[in-house]
Amino acid sequence: MTFSIVGRSADGAAVGVAVASKFLGVGAAVPAALVNVGAVATQSYANLAYRPQALALLGTGVDAESVVKGLIAADDGPVSHRQVGVVGATGPGATFTGDDCHDWAGGVAGDGYAAQGNMLTGPGVVTSMREAWLGSAESLPYRLLAALRAGDQAGGDRRGRQSAALLVVSQGRGYGGTSDVWVDLRVDDHPDPVAELGRLLTMHSLYFESPDPDSLLALDGDVEAEVRSRLASAGFTGTALDDELASWAGVENLEMRIVPGSIDPLVLAHLRTVTQAGQ
Structure with missing residues (x-):
């Protein structure tokens, strides 16, 4: 059946x-x-x-x-x-x-x-x-x-x-x-x-799953500024951005999508969603 x-x-x-x-x-x-x-x-x-x-x-x-x-x-x-x-x-x-x-x-x-x-x-x-x-x-x-x-x-x-x-x-x-x-x-x-x-x-x-390498965004310029701001609003305020992003991602169960020096657009979208109220 x-x-x-x-x-x-x-x-x-x-x-x-x-x-x-x-x-x-x-x-x-x-x-x-x-x-x-x-x-x-x-x-x-x-x-x-x-x-x-x-x-x-x-x-x-x-x-x-x-x-x-x-x-x-x-x-x-x-x-x-x-x-x-x-x-x-x-x-x-x-x-x-x-x-x-x-x-x-x-x-x-x-x-x-x-x-x-x-x-x-x-x-x-x-x-x-x-x-x-x-x-x-x-x-x-x-x-x-x-x-x-x-x-x-x-x-x-x-x-x-x-x-x-x-x-x-x-x-x-x-x-x-x-x-x-x-x-x-x-x-x-x-x-x-x-x-x-x-x-x-x-x-x-x-x-x-791991991110598509071709889709990754470099953590610099406006992207870096936004990610730092949003991580800070979530309580992740260290100076080493890669470390803070990885720490936040671990809390959100997104550790498989972390690539040092870059951010997966899907991770960025999730970060925007969970920090929207504080922006």
């Missing part, structure tokens, strides 16, 4: 899953991903053992289609009610929908992706996801979200909305470069979970 997409970035460096459902906390059950290996979504009468099993098979070099066949062949449960999508580090994705999954149920797969869903309003949900995926050139988290949003707008789960999740892994892309988990966001119970997931992803990008 879920729709999802598993996908790989164009450069092969990232893999992930986006999923939504009329189900509490879908992110705790459906998605799994491992850097440089692949991603899997298990749903309908989900077999959560598919997650480690699929990743283990992908890790030995088994292609996505063979992984799906292996999962189904080894499952002694209600296979006709299962649904699963798999994508590896290379090659096309693969999807399976059991004959007894609730209508509408089905999936599509191609190079680097697989989209699937069950108990949907119709096949247009999956078709819209595929079109959005193929039409997007954004980074993998936003590309997966675009596909999920398209499926939601096409009708999504015919029972309604409740939860959504996004999981993306890429080597060293996690917080401070100390993790491979690039994005791990969950909306467990919300009237509009896909929209809320989009809001959280925007916040995640602000707080946990």
Whole structure:
């Protein structure tokens, strides 16, 4: 009773899953991903053992289609009610929908992706996801979200909305470069979970990603004067501007966007917002 997409970035460096459902906390059950290996979504009468099993098979070099066949062949449960999508580090994705999954149920797969869903309003949900995926050139988290949003707008789960999740892994892309988990966001119970997931992803990008080097503003002239003034109004009055800006940014959870001698326009915008009352 879920729709999802598993996908790989164009450069092969990232893999992930986006999923939504009329189900509490879908992110705790459906998605799994491992850097440089692949991603899997298990749903309908989900077999959560598919997650480690699929990743283990992908890790030995088994292609996505063979992984799906292996999962189904080894499952002694209600296979006709299962649904699963798999994508590896290379090659096309693969999807399976059991004959007894609730209508509408089905999936599509191609190079680097697989989209699937069950108990949907119709096949247009999956078709819209595929079109959005193929039409997007954004980074993998936003590309997966675009596909999920398209499926939601096409009708999504015919029972309604409740939860959504996004999981993306890429080597060293996690917080401070100390993790491979690039994005791990969950909306467990919300009237509009896909929209809320989009809001959280925007916040995640602000707080946990590094700035575009080409966008940085030099901390001199009018920019320096404004930043000093605004930091002073927030209680950061030291003479070393880089140090004071970094200290303030740490309080605001923006430390990932600090570059000595410069300021990220997004950081400046946030500084303006939080100090506006004092200006």
